Amino acid sequence: MKKLPAQAVPAEDGQRMKLEGEQTLLRVVLRSTDRYSWRRRTVEELLRRALARGLMGATVLEGEGGLDSAGQFVGSSRWSLVRRRLLVAEFLDAPAxxxxxxxxxxxxxxxxxxxxxxxxxxxxxxxQEQMQAIRTHLAVPDRVPPSACLPAAEEFPLMRTFVDGYLLRIFMDDSDEWRGQPLYQAILHQAQQLGLHSLVVLRAPLGYGTHRRVHSPRSADYLTDLPVLVEVVDSREQIERLLPFLDEAVPEGLVTIEGVKMWRKVEA
Known part of the structure; x- marks a missing residue:
């Protein structure tokens, strides 16, 4: 795959360089309490290894609750001494x-x-030196099938254990309700009853939705009307089982579905 040459883009305080291309996004959903060793959490070990391999970037998001890869609820009550959360770690770089x-x-x-x-x-x-290092990680954004931007199974055997899945995202406000309970909690409970896995509830500190009102820490409704995102990763059949409930329960909002390759690990 050819590499894309850098393009100079003027900026107010000098010249900046821009590169554009196709990459692979790896998202890992795990529990905040999981530990790799007695002194390091799993997410910290992932970041350490990503840095060691020179990955271009990594971001860790913390969810308020959800379902882990085994379909078990993860969350903390007001009486919990341990803060249990689901984390979403995102890593971005070239397929190889x-x-x-x-x-x-x-x-x-x-x-x-x-x-x-x-x-x-x-x-x-x-x-310029930063751009030269990144240039080797990006490929030309030609018309290529999505699979061409994923690691090859021939080179990385673990890819053979990945299966087709779907990422369902539901955007709503924290104030949305379903039969007297927060809508995101109703979706979580319904997904658990249907046997879905890997669901995480993420709360955004800034954003706007259907009514085009910006919610932020400066808003009067900051504590009660924040944007909320529910993400579910599962097979097509499982995602389709949840859709009728969303048709009935979501009064206003946005739902997106996209195909992904997924791999689960469940260990007691």
């Missing part, structure tokens, strides 16, 4: 680099779900 990192993720994660999807990326840097 992510492919090599998969063995690390599989070895480190005791109970979790891995997702792979294609990502079209724009990268901006101010220093």
């Amino acid at each position: 680099i992510i492919g090599a990192f998969l063995s690390d993720a599989a070895a480190v994660v005791r109970r979790g779900t891995l997702m792979l999807e294609r990502a079209h990326v724009l990268v901006f840097r101010r220093r």
Whole structure:
């Protein structure tokens, strides 16, 4: 796959460089209490190994609750001494680099779900040496099938254990309700009853939705009307089982569905 040449883009405080291309996004859903060793959490070990392999970027998001890869509820009550949360760790880089990192993720994660999807990326840097290092990670965004932007099973055997799955995202407000309870909790309970796995509830500190009102820490409704995102990863059949409930329960909002490659690990 050819590499895309850098393009100079003017900026107010000098010149910046832009690269554009196709990459692989790896998303790992795991429990915040999982530990890789007695002194390091699983997510910390993942970040350490990502840095060691030189991955371009990593982001960790913390959910308020959800279902783990075994379909068990994860969350903390007001009386809990241990803060139990689901974490979403995202890693972005070229297919071959992510492919090599998969063995690390599989070895480190005791109970979790891995997702792979294609990502079209724009990268901006101010220093030429930084751009030169990133240039080798990006490929030309030609018309290629999504599978071409994923690690090859021939080179990375673990890819043969990944299966087709779907990532369902439900965008709503914290104030949305269903029969007297928060809508996101109703979706979580329904998903658990249907036997779905890997669901995480994420609360956004800033955003707007159907009514085009910006919710932020400065808003009067900050504590009661924050944007909420529910993400579910499962097979097509399981996702389809949840859709009729969403048709009935979601009064206003946005739902997106996209295909991913997924891999689950469940260990007691």
